Amino acid sequence: MLIAAIEAGGTKFACGILESAGAGSGKPSILERASIPTTTPAETLRASADFILDAAERSGRGKPDALGIGCFGPVDLRPTSPSYGSITATPKPGWGNTDIAGFFNGELELQAAFDTDVNAAAYGEYLWGAARGRRDFVYVTVGTGIGGGVFSNGLVAHGLSHPELGHVKVRREADDAYAGSCPFHRDCLEGLASGPAIAERWGAKAESLGPDHPAWELEARYLAKAVACYALVLSPELVLLGGGVGMREGLAERVSELVGEELAGYVPPLADPRRLASFVARPELGADAGLYGAAALALRGRRD
């Protein structure tokens, strides 16, 4: 089947046309992809839809059979809500109350599978990446912000809206005087450990800080506190640490070690050092993770 996949991001929309033999049949093939800058809704949505319609036609298969959209937030995910499928109160200028799913549904004459960008990425890792075979796991991405998706019993947790893993309040490290960058909570996890927080605290961008810079040990400590919290609340088998900051070389390994210290032997399976060593790991889907995630959403409910 032909899948239209869209990762609607705050910087760019990653759009693709993929060919899949079904959710159980291995990673779909990406036939074509495009990266469209996120400017105004009118411009970006139009260009994305045009690319998808043209690429589907070029594929020789006509129109796509399914549509998946992973979207930056906050989004309305309540199926019964009049604004279901919309971006709601985003600080991003011009994008508040934009009906993303509705637009693409109309253009492609399909019913989109719509979810947050992080839930989509988690779903992709569940079907084809580092979380294959794991029914209970957490996917957390650390970059400009910190967010994530939660799988429990093989299903994405939505509940009231969706988890906000980046906004848990971890205890501060005693020698950290940085006030925090979160406009809502100041020194929640995102306020202390996101890319902008690292840059502001140390006066240099995260990617410019060498492996021996103390920023990385502090980063690992804050992330370990958050991961220990997720482990206590959810009892996941695995925590995937993605994003530009989260995928830094050696970070997942150090966070795993520190989670052991945080839990102090309390979650017995993680008291086994071998088990603990692989508890925090990196996602596997790489640069096309957004497209695979959106395609995984499109296949959700079509376990053929």
Add this chain to the structure above:
Amino acid sequence: MLIAAIEAGGTKFACGILESAGAGSGKPSILERASIPTTTPAETLRASADFILDAAERSGRGKPDALGIGCFGPVDLRPTSPSYGSITATPKPGWGNTDIAGFFNGELELQAAFDTDVNAAAYGEYLWGAARGRRDFVYVTVGTGIGGGVFSNGLVAHGLSHPELGHVKVRREADDAYAGSCPFHRDCLEGLASGPAIAERWGAKAESLGPDHPAWELEARYLAKAVACYALVLSPELVLLGGGVGMREGLAERVSELVGEELAGYVPPLADPRRLASFVARPELGADAGLYGAAALALRGRRD
């Protein structure tokens, strides 16, 4: 159908024989119940089995058709583990490595539905109590310890073992000098807010402290921090606050208010004061909650 229900507690085993028309048919009737002191495993398990077998015979229905056990922990819940259904490394003298499910399976010639006491209680509230119709909720009990069960998409979260909601580390209140009572983590939530922590901090048992005692505002503050954490990690629709301390008059209402302050508007549905006011609520099943919970476990997978 005739259900044997056992709530295996550290102080007493609540045992009952219930009559149910199925999981969808309203609360089962308790035909007989007994409370058996938790002394040695040999004595307590024998007396519990004898009561159940005798009560089932007295019911005129012969042997029970199903068996549910909610058990104090830590317990082994991994179905493939050789010690599945056992209490593992409990500090309770004599009870370490006791095969609870195995004993009752043999005595009653049934296959027990076995889970933690808190997951059982959560399941009972889900079928017949305060969480009816809620697919995503957290049940937390505050008493001698703090523990809880998590429902996501209508299923109990197990994952690696089971959640340990009482051991999340909340930020300390600035004016609280009490060191904390948890032997594993010292000042985690349980170390700061359990019944023994209240008693040690204030020099008097929780139940003896009047409604205007400052202990209750501090208790509400710590519980609100934990509930905000659960809300961010799981996005539940509802948090049930049970247990001898948790069910204190007015506590759930005050915790609801303070959760709003903790979240600072970040989870939009909870920014609505009416929605927030009922976000933290009390369980409804009362003194027989343990028996109903164990019966709910027995009916799990028998949605007839």
